[in-house]
Amino acid sequence: MPELPEVETIRRSLETKILGCIIRKVAVLNRKTIKTPPPDLFAARLEGEEITGFQRRGKYLIMEIGCSMVLVVHLRMTGRLIVKDSGFPINRYTRLIFYLNEGKELHFQDIRKFGTMHLLDRQDLDAFTPFKALGYDALDPRLTPDLFKERLKGRKGQVKGLLLNQSFIAGIGNIYANEILWRAGINPQRRADSLDAREQQRLYQAIGEVIAAAISHRGTTLRDYVDGDGNQGEFQNMLQVHGKGGRPCPSCGNSIVRIKQGGRSSYYCPSCQK
Numbered sequence: 001m002p003e004l005p006e007v008e009t010i011r012r013s014l015e016t017k018i019l020g021c022i023i024r025k026v027a028v029l030n031r032k033t034i035k036t037p038p039p040d041l042f043a044a045r046l047e048g049e050e051i052t053g054f055q056r057r058g059k060y061l062i063m064e065i066g067c068s069m070v071l072v073v074h075l076r077m078t079g080r081l082i083v084k085d086s087g088f089p090i091n092r093y094t095r096l097i098f099y100l101n102e103g104k105e106l107h108f109q110d111i112r113k114f115g116t117m118h119l120l121d122r123q124d125l126d127a128f129t130p131f132k133a134l135g136y137d138a139l140d141p142r143l144t145p146d147l148f149k150e151r152l153k154g155r156k157g158q159v160k161g162l163l164l165n166q167s168f169i170a171g172i173g174n175i176y177a178n179e180i181l182w183r184a185g186i187n188p189q190r191r192a193d194s195l196d197a198r199e200q201q202r203l204y205q206a207i208g209e210v211i212a213a214a215i216s217h218r219g220t221t222l223r224d225y226v227d228g229d230g231n232q233g234e235f236q237n238m239l240q241v242h243g244k245g246g247r248p249c250p251s252c253g254n255s256i257v258r259i260k261q262g263g264r265s266s267y268y269c270p271s272c273q274k
């Protein structure tokens, strides 16, 4: 599933390619992708409007439309937003097409069909239910080390689950949680409120470093993810522990262990991560 670095990479590529474009026509090929308003109204409202900006909150991509609307996109498992020249063929996974001016099209492809789009009035964005529950974005400069430490207090659950909890910190999924904990030298099964001050600091720092490195490598492609140009990411080549059960830890050479936590695979080095 695309996590913060992948969505941020898509955001940046769309901003470069289609900021200022006009949506001339919308073809809805899978009505269930559109959560609100009803698909016909969705298309009618967008047609003739300009794409005026791109934002991201956690794993959500937000397209600003004209001066009064926002299109909130969640890619879920397999969603892709790809800019193509006009006439690009539809395939069996194309769920929606925005026909733009300047000879461009924005295609939404989604194999599993879990991706969602909500077209909202801009003034309703903060009240959008999923955003009300969203914690600080992992890249939010307001999330200082002190605030981060404060927010760890009283968190009795395992630290791995806490990193995945979007109301604690938004944007981190399984891949980056595994990488962050390895970099911080923290066992994923540790109780979050058991971390001492140095471990808290290391965790805070590892979040920033891993996310920044992943963005600079344009995200991680393990299966379906591509950026707004249709290109794969490159951070899969930089992964230290994720997906590497039984292989040597890059730091100490001992075997990386795979366990299940909350139904997800955790990979860690028992020697380096205490």
Ligand SMILES: [Zn+2]
Residues within 6 Å of the ligand: 249, 250, 251, 252, 253, 254, 269, 270, 271, 272, 273
């Ligand atoms: Zn190790």
